[in-house]
Amino acid sequence: MTKGSLDKFIRNQESQGTNCRLEWSTLFQIAVGIARGLEYLHQGCSTRxxxxxxxxxxxxxxxxLLPKISDFGLAKLCQTKQSVISMLGARGTAGYIAPEVFSKTFGQVSHKSDVYSYGMMVLEMTGGRDQKLGVVETSENYFPHWIYEHLEHGKDVKLHSIVTSREEEETVRKMILVGLWCIxxxxxxxxxxxxxVEMLEGSLECFQITRKPFLFSPARSDPSTQDASKSL
Known part of the structure; x- marks a missing residue:
């Protein structure tokens, strides 16, 4: 895997004097490739x-730059195609773990838990943790909440100055909408x-914005964050 991990392509590398950003079309194809890989793990194998x-x-x-899913150290096998997966304790990485993995209050653990993690990753690919957004990572400035409100009110989704065309803007919007559905x-x-996979490869015109995919809505926002949002 000569090109390394996805992490280096979606983090801000300017402080290290390196520009590892990819074209939006390439990031989109990577997102589709990962989705197809997960689809195979969930549906294509004789053992889910x-x-x-x-x-x-x-x-x-x-x-x-073809993506490969790696590190199956925390993977769980299902001998049949059952939906529910038994689990003694939470597993995964903070920020990507589905709510039901750490508390049964939110539902049963299943292959849909991977869908949640995928959604958070796709939102990160669109720039959700980029410092240029001015979005602070706190419970009151949670990126999925910010971007949902942005889309709900029909605002522009040009998250980076490098989004220069209508086609790129539609690509970013599609990735964001898929990410919100997944979480x-x-x-x-x-x-x-x-x-x-069908959503990513389908027409953007068929998309509908999701219900709010959050545990709660922030009570207030940092004024500096609001100013940064308005300037996007």
Whole structure:
């Protein structure tokens, strides 16, 4: 995997004097490739495999930038196609773990838990943790909440100055909408990975904005964050 992990392509590398950013079309194809890989793990294998640690560090690329899902140390096997997966304790990486993995209050653990992790990763790929956004990572300035409000009110989604064309803007919007669908709190409201592939490869005109996929809405926002948002 000569090109390394996805993490280096979506983090801000300017402080290190390196520019590892990819074209939006390439990032989009990587997102589709990961979705197809998860679809195979969930539907294509004779034994269903739940990965339970989907994150940028575990997505590696070959010389052609084709993504490969790696690190199956936390994976769970299902001997049949049952939906519910038994689990003694939470597993995964903070920031990508589905709510039901650490508390049964939110539902049953299943392959849909990977869908949640995938959604958080796709939102990160669009720039959700980029410092240029001016979005602070706190409970009151949670990126999915910010971007949902942004889309709900029909605002522009040009998250980076490098989004220069209508085509790129539509690509980013599609990735964001898919990400928001995937991080629904109730697992039953999340799409399957087969649905995710269909959504990514389908027309943006068929998309609908999701219900709010959050545990709560922030009570207030940092004024400096609001100013940064308005300038985007």
């Amino acid at each position: 495999i739940g990965h339970f640690d989907i994150k940028p560090h575990n997505i590696l690329h070959d010389e052609d 629904q709190i109730n697992p039953s409201n999340r799409p399957t990975m087969t649905n995710v």
